[in-house]
Amino acid sequence: MDLTKQCATQLQTIREAYTSEVVKLAEELRPRFEAGELADSTDSDFGPKERLEAACVERFGLETRKVRAGVYEGGDRDLALLILYLSPSSDTEEVNRGEQWVHECLAAAAAVTLDVLAVATERGWTRRVASPRARR
Secondary structure, X not given: OOXXXXXXXXXXXXXXXXXXXXXXXXXXXXXXXXXXXXXXXXXXOHHHHHHHHHHHHHHHOOOOEXXXXXXXXXXXXXXXXXXXXXXXXXXXXXXXXXXXXXXXXXXXXXXXXXXXXXXXXXXXXXXXXXXXXXXX
């Protein structure tokens, strides 16, 4: 097997492991989704979304701490970069903010959050509420 095929096979294995972990986390959070405690895709209330992101950050080891304005430290940067490569959400506008991210872990946390939310939405665990912006 040449190196390219070997790398592709390994990346596919890692992608499957990532996807499996995202699904597992979504399943664990199902009761919280169904109770409306966590964000759904139209939720504009930052409280529920922050709770979901906190669960994702904890699971994937993406904890950072703000040192000063625009400077964060901590988190597993290598894992964050891998998540950004693997995540289907990494190309979304919410995640792909270019240089606006001051730490890779912040971008990866946004990607994982969207991935978990996508599983919950696909399985019907989120409450669909119209966004206040949509009502205007």
